[in-house]
Amino acid sequence: MTFDVARVRADFPILSREVNGHPLVYLDSANTSQxxxxxxxxxxxxxxxxxxxxxxxxxxxxxEATSAYEDARGKIATFIGATNPDEIIFTKNSTEAIxxxxxxxxxxxxxxxxxxxxxxxxxxxxxxxPWQLLCERTGATLRxxxxxxxxxxxxxxxxxxxxxxxxxxxxxxMSNTLGTINDLSRIVERAKQVGALVxxxxxxxxxxxxxxxxxxxADFIAFTGHKMLGPTGIGVLWGRYDLLAEMPPFLAxxxxxxxxxxxxxxxxxxxxxxxxxxxxxxxxIGLGAAVDYLNALGMDAVHxxxxxxxxxxxxxxxxxxxxxxxxxxxxEGRGGTLSFDVEGVHPHDVGQVLDALGVExxxxxxxxxxxxxxxxxxxxxxxSFYLYTTTDExxxxxxxxxxxxxxxx
Amino acid sequence: xxxxxxxxxxxxxHYKHPHGRGLRDPFDGxxxxxxxxxxxxxxxxxxxxxxxxxxxxxGCSISQxxxxxxxxxxxxxxxxxxxxxxxxxxxxxxGRGQVEPDEDVLGDAVxxxxxxxxxxxxxxxxxxxxxxxxxxxxxxxxxGAAPEVKA
Numbered sequence: 088m089t090f091d092v093a094r095v096r097a098d099f100p101i102l103s104r105e106v107n108g109h110p111l112v113y114l115d116s117a118n119t120s121q122x123x124x125x126x127x128x129x130x131x132x133x134x135x136x137x138x139x140x141x142x143x144x145x146x147x148x149x150x151e152a153t154s155a156y157e158d159a160r161g162k163i164a165t166f167i168g169a170t171n172p173d174e175i176i177f178t179k180n181s182t183e184a185i186x187x188x189x190x191x192x193x194x195x196x197x198x199x200x201x202x203x204x205x206x207x208x209x210x211x212x213x214x215x216x217p218w219q220l221l222c223e224r225t226g227a228t229l230r231x232x233x234x235x236x237x238x239x240x241x242x243x244x245x246x247x248x249x250x251x252x253x254x255x256x257x258x259x260x261m262s263n264t265l266g267t268i269n270d271l272s273r274i275v276e277r278a279k280q281v282g283a284l285v286x287x288x289x290x291x292x293x294x295x296x297x298x299x300x301x302x303x304x305a306d307f308i309a310f311t312g313h314k315m316l317g318p319t320g321i322g323v324l325w326g327r328y329d330l331l332a333e334m335p336p337f338l339a340x341x342x343x344x345x346x347x348x349x350x351x352x353x354x355x356x357x358x359x360x361x362x363x364x365x366x367x368x369x370x371x372i373g374l375g376a377a378v379d380y381l382n383a384l385g386m387d388a389v390h391x392x393x394x395x396x397x398x399x400x401x402x403x404x405x406x407x408x409x410x411x412x413x414x415x416x417x418x419e420g421r422g423g424t425l426s427f428d429v430e431g432v433h434p435h436d437v438g439q440v441l442d443a444l445g446v447e448x449x450x451x452x453x454x455x456x457x458x459x460x461x462x463x464x465x466x467x468x469x470x471s472f473y474l475y476t477t478t479d480e481x482x483x484x485x486x487x488x489x490x491x492x493x494x495x496x
Numbered sequence: 497x498x499x500x501x502x503x504x505x506x507x508x509x510h511y512k513h514p515h516g517r518g519l520r521d522p523f524d525g526x527x528x529x530x531x532x533x534x535x536x537x538x539x540x541x542x543x544x545x546x547x548x549x550x551x552x553x554x555g556c557s558i559s560q561x562x563x564x565x566x567x568x569x570x571x572x573x574x575x576x577x578x579x580x581x582x583x584x585x586x587x588x589x590x591g592r593g594q595v596e597p598d599e600d601v602l603g604d605a606v607x608x609x610x611x612x613x614x615x616x617x618x619x620x621x622x623x624x625x626x627x628x629x630x631x632x633x634x635x636x637x638x639x640g641a642a643p644e645v646k647a
Binding site: 436 | 536537
């Protein structure tokens with residue numbers, strides 16, 4: 088079956104609107120994706136027909152809500168190849184998932200001076216700052232992989248960087264700025280060799296390519312719903328159950344307890360231990376619907392479509408003499424997120440002119456200031472694609488860039 | 497095209513040919529400001545008598561042109577004039593496009609009236625002005641109350 092992008096687009100109501108008098112060209116899916124009506128309808132149906140609090144109600148609505156919430160957990164587990172749904176913890180977003188691990192795993196491992204945590208220069212701030220704070224709290228040392236000129240992780244010092252002092256390695260699976268898809272097999276193997284645990288920021292990979300936690304070999308992965316056709320306010324931490332079972336809670340309160348007395352509390356097993364308070368119920372169910380939507384198309388087909396679009400976009404941008412691309416120049420080992428510089432024009436101005444033409448891109452540092460610093464620019468312009476992106480939209484981007492040059496010539 | 501309101505010729509001219517750019521000595525106060533959402537940066541230096549105002553920075557056309565206009569308008573003026581102009585510019589930028597600027601007070605800065613209609617860009621225009629105010633304070637001169645920067 089061939090991938091029918093027109094049919095896909097018909098499922099996304101927002102794609103038919105205009106922006107500033109032009110058809111919307113949405114090239115900011117790495118920031119947040121648009122949502123198909125199937126997801127929006129499932130959430131509306133839940134709120135209109137089945138709304139009740141989860142995991143505590145004996146009444147029918149609560150039972151229906153709990154059942155839908157737990158079904159979503161199961162769907163997401165299957166989607167990433169997890170064998171046990173209890174390894175799926177619902178969070179607010181990837182950021183909360185990473186903070187959860189930084190706190191609870193850091194405490195479980197009793198990190199101390201002399202221990203090391205390894206990240207990379209390619210990370211989103213959400214996979215940098217929690218580890219900086221962990222190291223400040225514990226006296227552990229933060230170290231990082233560099234980035235090569237063509238936007239790949241520099242693994243040349245892998246054996247020195249990941250060593251017997253390393254306790255945690257947390258790196259990005261696909262860069263939100265450079266689009267690089269990291270082959271993490273060597274890093275995972277080395278981490279295992281020295282007994283370090285591995286966390287992956289999979290915020291940009293799970294939405295766009297088939298991800299199987301069994302083959303990745305990581306101990307934890309984090310991703311977020313709103314980048315994969317789901318709503319905002321729902322994220323996912325997947326972790327190996329044996330590790331989760333040993334880790335102390337992160338947030339404390341209702342739903343995460345086994346029993347409470349005034350003097351002390353014992354905790355529920357995962358995932359409840361890490362889901363204090365009323366969770367984002369409709370959002371979790373919406374994310375389950377997003378997974379259904381992606382499964383119906385097939386993640387291989389989604390990925391192939393994006394590879395085709397990316398190859399086309401790389402070719403188009405390579406023909407524009409005043410555009411300098413950051414990150415891998417060919418579709419191999421990269422996804423559909425292209426950051427670039429328009430010679431002589433600040434990204435803010437690029438984004439403003441493109442917006443006037445209905446072309447929505449992200450400009451700025453993309454919450455990855457070290458990446459910008461690595462390539463010697465304060466900011467970048469980023470176009471990012473998804474299953475609904477067309478070659479016509481890439482052409483609209485190229486025409487828009489011509490207009491940018493005209494305004495600032 | 498609706499961008500005409502934003503990218504006035506005056507703004508593009510100041511961007512392409514900035515006035516007074518480059519950090520100079522001597523100075524009595526210096527401030528470095530960043531816009532955390534876009535990474536733009538500016539450093540402003542002032543002499544306590546405002547005989548010189550110098551600046552350097554990285555940023556979009558709006559923030560850089562704004563610094564150039566600031567230099568033109570404020571350099572060599574006395575503190576009372578500067579406080580009045582500063583207040584008028586901040587008021588213009590926070591006016592959501594509803595404030596009619598006074599060209600006698602604001603000179604080339606009236607071109608920024610259109611920027612006030614783009615909430616995401618108001619911070620760009622204000623960046624040098626806020627850095628200037630801090631630099632002046634460090635030089636011991638108060639040029640007005642801190643505005644609440646919205647948007």
